[in-house]
Amino acid sequence: xxxSAIIGLITIAxxxxxxxxxxxxxxxxxxxxEASSSNKEEHVIxxxxxxxxxxxxxxxxxxxxxxxxxDEKGDVKKVVLxxxxxxDFERSEKLVVIxxxxxxxxxxxxxxxxxxxxxNDEMVEVSQDGQVKQYKKS
Amino acid sequence: MxxxxxxxxxxxxxxxxxFIVLSFAASLLSTIAxxxxxxxxxxxxxxxxxxxxISFLVNLVSIIGIGSTLFYxxxxxxxxxxxxxxxxxxxxxxxxxxxxFWEGQEGSFWLWAFWQSILGTILIWKGKTWENxxxxxxxxxxxxxxxxxxxxEIFGQRIGSSPFILLRDAVDLKSMAPVVFADPENFKNYLKxxxxxxxxxxxxxxxxxxxxxxxxxxxxxxxxxxxxxxITALWTRRYKDWVKPVLPWTLFAVMILGTGIIMGSFWAYxxxxxxxxxxxDPVENASIIPWLTLIAGVHVLIAYKNTGHAFFTAMxxxxxxxxxxxxxxxxxxxxxxxxxxxxxFTDLGMFGHLIAYILAFVxxxxxxxxxxxxxxxxxxxxxxxxxxxxxxxxxxxxxxxACLQVIVTTSYPVFNxxxxxxxxxxxxxxxxxxxxxxxxxxxTLISGFSQYLxxxxxxxxxxxSSLISSIVFSLVLTALFVYFTKVYTxxxxxxxxxxxxxxxxSNARLLTGIFSSKGSKLAGSAIAHIGFAILLxxxxxxxxxxxxxxxxxxxxxxxxxxEKNQKPGENIMLFKNEPKKMGKYTVTYISDTxxxxxxxxTLNFKVIDAAGKVKEEFEVNxxxxxxxxxxxxxxxxxxxxxxxxxxTHMTSVKANEEEHGDHEGHAEEENFKAPRIVTLAVxxxxxxxxxxxxxxPINRNPVVKHLKLAPSDLAIGLPLVVDVSGKIYKAEPLxxxxxxxxxxxxxxxxxxxxxLRFTKVLPDQNKFEVQVYEKPQQAKDWVVFKSIEFPLINLxxxxxxxxxxxxxISIFRRKKELKTS
Numbered sequence: 001x002x003x004s005a006i007i008g009l010i011t012i013a014x015x016x017x018x019x020x021x022x023x024x025x026x027x028x029x030x031x032x033x034e035a036s037s038s039n040k041e042e043h044v045i046x047x048x049x050x051x052x053x054x055x056x057x058x059x060x061x062x063x064x065x066x067x068x069x070x071d072e073k074g075d076v077k078k079v080v081l082x083x084x085x086x087x088d089f090e091r092s093e094k095l096v097v098i099x100x101x102x103x104x105x106x107x108x109x110x111x112x113x114x115x116x117x118x119x120n121d122e123m124v125e126v127s128q129d130g131q132v133k134q135y136k137k138s
Numbered sequence: 139m140x141x142x143x144x145x146x147x148x149x150x151x152x153x154x155x156x157f158i159v160l161s162f163a164a165s166l167l168s169t170i171a172x173x174x175x176x177x178x179x180x181x182x183x184x185x186x187x188x189x190x191x192i193s194f195l196v197n198l199v200s201i202i203g204i205g206s207t208l209f210y211x212x213x214x215x216x217x218x219x220x221x222x223x224x225x226x227x228x229x230x231x232x233x234x235x236x237x238x239f240w241e242g243q244e245g246s247f248w249l250w251a252f253w254q255s256i257l258g259t260i261l262i263w264k265g266k267t268w269e270n271x272x273x274x275x276x277x278x279x280x281x282x283x284x285x286x287x288x289x290x291e292i293f294g295q296r297i298g299s300s301p302f303i304l305l306r307d308a309v310d311l312k313s314m315a316p317v318v319f320a321d322p323e324n325f326k327n328y329l330k331x332x333x334x335x336x337x338x339x340x341x342x343x344x345x346x347x348x349x350x351x352x353x354x355x356x357x358x359x360x361x362x363x364x365x366x367x368x369i370t371a372l373w374t375r376r377y378k379d380w381v382k383p384v385l386p387w388t389l390f391a392v393m394i395l396g397t398g399i400i401m402g403s404f405w406a407y408x409x410x411x412x413x414x415x416x417x418x419d420p421v422e423n424a425s426i427i428p429w430l431t432l433i434a435g436v437h438v439l440i441a442y443k444n445t446g447h448a449f450f451t452a453m454x455x456x457x458x459x460x461x462x463x464x465x466x467x468x469x470x471x472x473x474x475x476x477x478x479x480x481x482x483f484t485d486l487g488m489f490g491h492l493i494a495y496i497l498a499f500v501x502x503x504x505x506x507x508x509x510x511x512x513x514x515x516x517x518x519x520x521x522x523x524x525x526x527x528x529x530x531x532x533x534x535x536x537x538x539x540a541c542l543q544v545i546v547t548t549s550y551p552v553f554n555x556x557x558x559x560x561x562x563x564x565x566x567x568x569x570x571x572x573x574x575x576x577x578x579x580x581x582t583l584i585s586g587f588s589q590y591l592x593x594x595x596x597x598x599x600x601x602x603s604s605l606i607s608s609i610v611f612s613l614v615l616t617a618l619f620v621y622f623t624k625v626y627t628x629x630x631x632x633x634x635x636x637x638x639x640x641x642x643x644s645n646a647r648l649l650t651g652i653f654s655s656k657g658s659k660l661a662g663s664a665i666a667h668i669g670f671a672i673l674l675x676x677x678x679x680x681x682x683x684x685x686x687x688x689x690x691x692x693x694x695x696x697x698x699x700x701e702k703n704q705k706p707g708e709n710i711m712l713f714k715n716e717p718k719k720m721g722k723y724t725v726t727y728i729s730d731t732x733x734x735x736x737x738x739x740t741l742n743f744k745v746i747d748a749a750g751k752v753k754e755e756f757e758v759n760x761x762x763x764x765x766x767x768x769x770x771x772x773x774x775x776x777x778x779x780x781x782x783x784x785x786t787h788m789t790s791v792k793a794n795e796e797e798h799g800d801h802e803g804h805a806e807e808e809n810f811k812a813p814r815i816v817t818l819a820v821x822x823x824x825x826x827x828x829x830x831x832x833x834x835p836i837n838r839n840p841v842v843k844h845l846k847l848a849p850s851d852l853a854i855g856l857p858l859v860v861d862v863s864g865k866i867y868k869a870e871p872l873x874x875x876x877x878x879x880x881x882x883x884x885x886x887x888x889x890x891x892x893x894l895r896f897t898k899v900l901p902d903q904n905k906f907e908v909q910v911y912e913k914p915q916q917a918k919d920w921v922v923f924k925s926i927e928f929p930l931i932n933l934x935x936x937x938x939x940x941x942x943x944x945x946x947i948s949i950f951r952r953k954k955e956l957k958t959s
Contacts, residue, residue, distance in 0.1 A: 003520045007532065011539060018543055018573060026550075027564045043562065058790050059915055062922040063707020084709050084789035084922055 031071040036101040044097050044106065046071035056085040069095060079106040086111055143306070145329040146218045151302040154207035158287050158300060161200035165280035168193035172274040176373065187270055191262050194277055198255040204248060204287070208301050212239055217332045220308035221301040227337035237347040238338045243471060244287055244301035249351060251283040253359035261363070268383060271370025279362050282495045286488065298491065305332070340763045340771045346405035354402065354425060357395025358463050361428055363387040365460035368453055372506035377515050381443045386952040388436050388456070393945035395429045400938045409773050415934065416677065418570040420475045423548040424466035430541035432459040434534035441527035444593045448531055449515045455534070457503040464499060468492040474551055524596045529588035533581055540577035544570070575630050578674055579637045585667045586641035589648055608647065612640040623679050623929060631682050634674070641671035662951055666944025669937045676933025687721050687784065688925040709789050714919040715828040715890050717863040726863050727921055736761045739788060739921055744863065752864070758786045760923065764793070782929040790922035810893055810911035817905045827912055828890040829862035840872055842883070851876045856896045856906055860887060871896035891918050
């Protein structure tokens with residue numbers, strides 16, 4: 001067999017190996033219900049339940065941030081992150097929390113937030129005295 | 139009748155828009171003219187070339203015109219223009235106005251078009267026999283870039299996005315402030331209400347953002363040159379003499395793009411707080427993808443130049459690199475990455491436009507390769523295993539496969555869009571690291587041992603005998619390095635350390651012959667390889683052994699809802715002037731200064747040895763901006779040592795609140811906790827929450843303003859000193875006997891939240907009664923921060939510089955070759 005053919009085969013093998021591993025590394029978004037019966041870290045997608053606010057008291061513990069999130073099925077669960085309150089949390093449009101469910105509380109090791117992009121236009125209200133106020137897009 | 143708006147400056151925008159249309163038309167004309175210049179067989183007739191040149195120069199002038207107009211608008215804060223309103227504000231200093239200029243899509247497209255027209259102009263001047271073909275391609279690419287700025291509607295389809303669109307056209311003003319603008323008088327005069335622009339994203343307010351984008355876009359723009367040479371070589375059938383002129387340009391593109399990418403990583407390290415210099419963010423990936431294929435292309439091209447083999451691979455890699463530049467900008471600019479990347483642009487309606495750009499250049503490449511296929515100098519001979527070109531080829535292959543891994547993984551959102559799935563990669567960073575460290579191992583290994591090989595054929599015995607000493611030496615060095623940097627936790631790290639050190643040694647060996655004519659030829663590549671290997675080593679050590687140092691040594695806080703089974707948190711809270719121990723450091727939050735809009739904090743780090751002596755001390759000044767729109771924006775500060783960096787950023791700070799002003803009806807003590815009443819003698823010490831308080835000998839003649847003392851009166855001052863880990867604060871409360879009454883005058887140490895009263899003298903015991911008031915903790919200033927140690931990160935920067943120097947030497951060498959031939 002020619003050397004170039006061997007090299008070609010090895011290359012193809014590596015590429016297949018990597019595609020297979022990629023498939024193994026992928027996951028789909030889950031919800032609180034599924035997360036409670038899973039024993040690995042899950043990605044739960046949802047929205048911050050604004051009415052219940054957030055809880056972060058750096059004086060008590062700088063590594064404890066808690067809030068309530070409503071997942072796509074409509075379940076509302078408490079989420080606790082071992083860290084500070086992420087920048088921009090209030091502005092998030094969508095959240096992905098990564099972690100495990102433990103006794104009705106979701107222990108997040110990481111929070112991803114989808115915020116209106118900083119390159120995006122944002123509605124602001126300019127009031128008469130020149131004050132600029134944020135204006136919520138409906 | 140249209141509304142007559144008041145106070146708008148419409149002329150500059152019209153001039154700018156005129157330049158955009160002109161640059162588009164001129165580049166189109168230039169493309170056509172150069173196209174016919176290539177077709178024209180009459181050597182004497184230069185008329186098409188001349189027309190092409192003139193129109194390209196018109197394009198250059200109008201590009202500069204666009205830039206100047208836009209800059210003028212931003213500098214003068216003409217907020218009637220959407221771009222100015224959206225990206226700038228009056229508080230920005232001029233140098234950040236420059237970065238506001240290219241914050242938006244349109245500005246960065248302009249930057250790209252600008253560099254491309256500069257490079258085109260250089261090629262008109264220096265291109266010689268290649269000019270016509272190369273310029274056809276570059277002018278064609280310019281047509282696409284300038285069309286991205288057009289912002290005109292054709293057949294109901296908006297083409298591009300102009301930076302000169304007016305605010306009232308871009309944004310629905312009436313829905314912005316429905317109450318105000320309901321009044322037509324107010325609406326006409328809307329500019330009176332737009333007092334300032336929205337300002338530049340604070341993360342971009344960093345000096346790297348002034349120079350990183352121009353460098354990166356020069357890199358992107360220069361990728362078109364090897365592509366254009368490739369197409370011209372195929373088009374005009376100059377397969378062999380293509381190599382020499384294209385080599386310096388390819389090296390240039392690789393060097394500039396590489397520098398731009400690493401500047402970006404420096405910006406991430408200095409200004410962002412994701413805690414590192416590389417995060418496999420899709421935007422980072424998009425920039426590295428074409429760089430990898432072009433690096434592979436350079437190597438195969440050099441192999442082809444020396445042996446005549448692998449023509450097709452070299453050509454394919456060159457063409458592919460530019461197409462990948464286009465694909466990368468599609469990824470970042472079409473909005474397709476919206477869910478996965480924090481810093482991709484949103485869709486400005488360029489989705490189809492960008493795809494058209496890619497398709498046009500793919501079709502050109504495929505067309506020329508297909509029509510010339512039978513003539514291409516393709517050899518069907520197997521390379522010798524013991525030859526340099528064989529391993530250059532393998533190295534290039536590894537780099538290409540590595541690139542493929544990045545492309546496929548980054549393109550996941552694209553696949554999701556095509557197949558309607560919603561998959562995600564659970565742990566992308568680990569996934570990239572795992573694969574890329576393997577590829578990096580192979581690449582550095584090959585770049586090491588191939589230095590012992592000659593082109594065509596090497597005697598295996600000599601090869602192995604010269605190799606053996608380097609291997610043994612690298613093994614020893616690896617053992618030492620791994621031991622001292624503690625990267626032995628992972629087999630891959632050890633292997634990679636070995637391969638990097640081996641590459642450094644093998645290439646360094648070449649440099650010993652630098653003064654011979656043969657040795658000096660290889661100096662550039664050897665230095666670039668050394669730089670690359672050092673860079674990788676730095677990245678490896680910094681990433682593998684970086685550790686969070688802000689872990690509280692006494693992390694025992696019992697709070698409800700916070701179970702102990704969690705790993706200790708990575709954030710530490712500090713009250714002002716209350717030192718806290720954190721690993722080997724004792725950290726104190728000393729002060730903060732607000733220079734609007736930023737607040738700069740000073741944290742003092744100390745290493746105190748067992749004997750209580752300060753072995754090491756430094757201060758860091760991370761800053762925080764409490765941005766109305768974006769919340770808390772924190773920029774790190776880093777203490778640089780030769781062998782490691784301590785990187786610190788604030789993760790939470792006490793919110794700014796209104797100062798509680800003094801007014802009637804408030805007791806001075808109301809902000810304090812109940813006092814501690816202590817009896818002290820001179821020299822006694824007590825502990826307060828902020829530091830150690832010591833009593834100094836009393837002062838019998840205190841000077842007190844506005845206080846007249848009668849001869850019978852008695853006033854004593856009690857000088858008290860508070861030592862906050864080495865920093866001294868003084869206060870002297872006063873005790874006064876006036877007539878039959880006693881009074882005391884309290885003194886406050888504002889910074890420490892301390893109030894001290896001297897309330898009694900106990901002469902029989904030679905002691906004094908002191909009342910110590912402390913503020914409750916809630917009322918004190920506090921910060922929460924995170925510190926990370928990055929060992930040996932300097933290798934990363936040093937490697938970069940060495941690599942760039944290597945590229946520069948190579949460019950000069952290849953240019954010299956061009957002249958001598």
